[in-house]
Amino acid sequence: MASPLRFELTTPVLDDRPVYVSGNFCGWHPNLDSLRLWPTGPGCYALDLPAEVELPDVLEYKFTRGGWDQAELDLAGDVPPNRVSQQKNGVLRAVVPHWRWFGHAYNPHFLPKLGMIDEEFAVPQLQTTRRVRVLVPYDYDDTDKRYPVLYLQDGQNLIGAGSAYGSWEIDRRLAVLASRHHHELIVVAIDHGAENRLIEFTPDRTMAGTGEGRKYLDFVACTLKPAIDSLFRTEPGTAHTGIGGSSLGGLISLYAGLVYPTVFGRLLIFSPSLWLSRTVFTTAARGRIPAGTKWYLYGGESESASMVPGLKRFVDALRKPPQQQRMAIQLATNPQGTHSESCWGNEFPAAVEWLFY
Numbered sequence: 001m002a003s004p005l006r007f008e009l010t011t012p013v014l015d016d017r018p019v020y021v022s023g024n025f026c027g028w029h030p031n032l033d034s035l036r037l038w039p040t041g042p043g044c045y046a047l048d049l050p051a052e053v054e055l056p057d058v059l060e061y062k063f064t065r066g067g068w069d070q071a072e073l074d075l076a077g078d079v080p081p082n083r084v085s086q087q088k089n090g091v092l093r094a095v096v097p098h099w100r101w102f103g104h105a106y107n108p109h110f111l112p113k114l115g116m117i118d119e120e121f122a123v124p125q126l127q128t129t130r131r132v133r134v135l136v137p138y139d140y141d142d143t144d145k146r147y148p149v150l151y152l153q154d155g156q157n158l159i160g161a162g163s164a165y166g167s168w169e170i171d172r173r174l175a176v177l178a179s180r181h182h183h184e185l186i187v188v189a190i191d192h193g194a195e196n197r198l199i200e201f202t203p204d205r206t207m208a209g210t211g212e213g214r215k216y217l218d219f220v221a222c223t224l225k226p227a228i229d230s231l232f233r234t235e236p237g238t239a240h241t242g243i244g245g246s247s248l249g250g251l252i253s254l255y256a257g258l259v260y261p262t263v264f265g266r267l268l269i270f271s272p273s274l275w276l277s278r279t280v281f282t283t284a285a286r287g288r289i290p291a292g293t294k295w296y297l298y299g300g301e302s303e304s305a306s307m308v309p310g311l312k313r314f315v316d317a318l319r320k321p322p323q324q325q326r327m328a329i330q331l332a333t334n335p336q337g338t339h340s341e342s343c344w345g346n347e348f349p350a351a352v353e354w355l356f357y
Helices: 170-178 194-200 213-231 248-259 280-286 307-318 322-326 341-356
Strands: 005-010 019-023 036-041 044-048 059-064 083-085 090-095 113-123 128-136 149-152 186-190 241-246 266-270 294-300 328-334
Touching: 005 036, 113 213, 128 170, 149 213, 149 266, 149 341, 170 186, 170 341, 186 213, 194 213, 194 248, 213 248, 241 248, 241 341, 248 266, 248 280, 266 341, 280 307, 294 307, 294 341, 307 328, 328 341
Parallel strands: 005 090, 149 186, 149 241, 241 266, 266 294, 294 328
Antiparallel strands: 005 044, 019 036, 019 059, 036 044, 059 083, 113 128, 128 186
């Protein structure tokens, strides 16, 4: 007689809620006692499916914490597709990175706090001002810990509803990360310069003309960072300081890692506008980037025909100098990925976890 089907599940989210499996074999009831998985260790659960349960030819299923308002979610806190299998015996292993919290995509208690809002932070290098917002961990005031810092471009598109272009919703993403205890990070959201965005985010000569990106990077590295380090409990070293962005924001963040390699040791680069720069590949190949630096690069294959090949070419350039072989580089791609805030927000948790945890 064939052995019964066994479900084995692991999850990094530890709480007291029970775990159930549901699917097209039980009318999608979310919390049947006979389909409850039992703990086998911290974050580990298992269930030997009762012999009387008849399985369809194609099994579709999901895990819950007792109801559909507490069902499994993916790494970014979004609803995943049904799990599918044709297996009828043996072991089905699964990992659930996150769970719905009583109807919410995250536990609202875990939302980060706005630690500072400055509507007109001085940018002397460009003779202007800029809105700067800081998100600190939800439990920042309860500890005396020091935290790594991630500086992000295009602040208008990062928090809450964002702008007309959408939002990364990093406040929600950080609450999701908090359920895995990966929230101990200060995020600094720097607004772009509106009509000056192109010139501020392009360094030196580009296909669009001569930019002022190096002045902007001087502002972030030499003016903004010292201010943040003085106002907040930060870990100021290179290994704990990140910078990132998408599109033009990704391009200027990429240059930050090349121009200020001893300041920014964690690079979050989404869909950078590599096509715009004439020097980015040669600058990367000639760079002297310290050992221990980590680069997380992401691009969607549905953005353009050149996005992913360009990223691969850039990674090859980064790895050219022999002393840079000790760098850590992660290149993530998404066949369905588009040039959009929603795709970048969805990738944000994976990038943060790889860079800082």
